[in-house]
Amino acid sequence: MRRPLWIKHAAQLVTVGGSKGPRTGADMSELGLIEDGSVWIEDGEIKAVGTTSELEARFGEWEEEADVYEATGRLVTPGLIDPHTHFVYGGSREKEFEMRLEGASYMDIMNAGGGIHATTRMTREATEEELYRQAELRLNSFLRHGVTTVEGKSGYGMELETELKQLGVMKQLNEQHPVDVVSTFMGAHAVPQEFKGREDEFVGLIIDEMIPAVAAEKLAVFNDVFCEVGVYTPEQSRRILEAGKRHGLKPKIHADEIEPYGGAELAAEVGAISAEHLLKASDKGIRRMAEAGVIACLLPATALYLREEAARGREMIDAGVPVTISTDCNPGSSPTTSMPLVMNLACIAMRMTPAEALVAATINAACAIGVQDKAGSIEPGKQADLVIWNVRNYQELQYLFGVNHVHAVWKKGRKVV
Numbered sequence: 001m002r003r004p005l006w007i008k009h010a011a012q013l014v015t016v017g018g019s020k021g022p023r024t025g026a027d028m029s030e031l032g033l034i035e036d037g038s039v040w041i042e043d044g045e046i047k048a049v050g051t052t053s054e055l056e057a058r059f060g061e062w063e064e065e066a067d068v069y070e071a072t073g074r075l076v077t078p079g080l081i082d083p084h085t086h087f088v089y090g091g092s093r094e095k096e097f098e099m100r101l102e103g104a105s106y107m108d109i110m111n112a113g114g115g116i117h118a119t120t121r122m123t124r125e126a127t128e129e130e131l132y133r134q135a136e137l138r139l140n141s142f143l144r145h146g147v148t149t150v151e152g153k154s155g156y157g158m159e160l161e162t163e164l165k166q167l168g169v170m171k172q173l174n175e176q177h178p179v180d181v182v183s184t185f186m187g188a189h190a191v192p193q194e195f196k197g198r199e200d201e202f203v204g205l206i207i208d209e210m211i212p213a214v215a216a217e218k219l220a221v222f223n224d225v226f227c228e229v230g231v232y233t234p235e236q237s238r239r240i241l242e243a244g245k246r247h248g249l250k251p252k253i254h255a256d257e258i259e260p261y262g263g264a265e266l267a268a269e270v271g272a273i274s275a276e277h278l279l280k281a282s283d284k285g286i287r288r289m290a291e292a293g294v295i296a297c298l299l300p301a302t303a304l305y306l307r308e309e310a311a312r313g314r315e316m317i318d319a320g321v322p323v324t325i326s327t328d329c330n331p332g333s334s335p336t337t338s339m340p341l342v343m344n345l346a347c348i349a350m351r352m353t354p355a356e357a358l359v360a361a362t363i364n365a366a367c368a369i370g371v372q373d374k375a376g377s378i379e380p381g382k383q384a385d386l387v388i389w390n391v392r393n394y395q396e397l398q399y400l401f402g403v404n405h406v407h408a409v410w411k412k413g414r415k416v417v
């Protein structure tokens with residue numbers, strides 16, 4: 001049995017406790033704050049949460065047996081959760097960054113065989129070991145930025161062998177790296193170049209071959225599709241997502257990123273757990289998502305990187321849509337692992353409040369990837385995934401922007417940063 005861990009005297013402890021599902025509306029501002037907060041942890045699990053004096057009354061006589069960590073003057077939050085990434089890939093695309101600054105659009109580059117296609121070529125060529133080493137470095141960086149759980153998507157294979165290779169790397173990393181990895185199959189990330197003009201044939205391959213194989217190997221929890229003008233139509237997307245459902249894969253959807261295309265509406269119709277991007281989501285789509293309880297996964301770093309207007313986060317929250325936020329870590333449109341930066345941008349570019357940004361990056365992110373029973377908040381029974389920050393309160397975390405304020409990170413009760 002490990003020695004208990006006792007964190008004491010946090011200037012502010014953000015618990016975000018007590019949620020069964022994703023938070024909406026005014027509940028997105030409820031942080032469950034405890035001043036002079038304290039957490040008692042046994043065997044990697046949170047046993048008790050309260051003020052330091054409350055926990056001293058309960059556990060004071062065992063102080064000698066515990067590892068005590070003083071968080072005096074600092075903010076403590078749940079480990080952040082990144083619910084949308086493409087962190088397993090081969091190669092790099094810094095040349096496209098320059099091309100975009102010179103005027104080329106994201107879709108122009110992709111349609112000319114770059115973008116997702118370029119990364120697909122490099123990922124197909126990479127060995128499993130190479131992919132593992134690169135992805136491991138990215139997970140290390142996530143951890144240094146206070147992120148303790150990450151969703152990861154395949155989709156740089158778009159052929160069964162490479163899709164399985166990417167998902168296999170995520171499975172190994174989930175077992176071997178401190179960060180928990182939740183996997184999503186995204187065979188429908190683009191139409192591979194060799195299937196140009198034969199899109200429906202490739203849709204058939206995803207439905208008849210790839211989804212059954214991925215589900216049989218239990219390599220993914222979710223099934224995602226890039227529903228976009230020039231990529232997958234809403235009808236093709238629906239077929240792919242319904243096929244995933246028949247094999248137990250829950251739908252996610254990259255929706256209305258570049259052009260309005262009815263993606264938000266489709267997410268509500270197929271009962272998607274979340275819809276991603278949504279820069280161009282329609283009013284009707286936002287209403288439908290609120291009615292159906294679809295979580296909006298908003299990616300303000302991607303919008304900034306593509307020099308686009310961010311999604312309407314403020315309006316979505318006001319309309320009752322549960323909102324989460326993410327880095328979208330990928331080699332093209334958002335090569336970052338910084339969730340703290342994403343929280344800053346959620347405030348600055350989407351007019352979310354500092355409290356809403358934290359809820360979006362913790363409990364709502366957990367709900368968007370189905371891990372809310374074990375992560376996303378500081379409450380008894382959950383994994384001890386905690387971050388101590390070099391700031392005094394949650395407002396300061398969002399106010400001092402573009403800086404990594406992480407002081408220390410615990411994953412399942414072990415100090416990893």
Ligand SMILES: N=CN[C@@H](CCC(=O)O)C(=O)O
Nearest residue numbers: 115116226328330331332333
């Ligand atoms: N939009 C589609 N897919 C990714 C980008 C992938 C890439 O450019 O490599 C995204 O979510 O931003």
Ligand SMILES: [Zn+2]
Nearest residue numbers: 084086254328
């Ligand atoms: Zn994405």
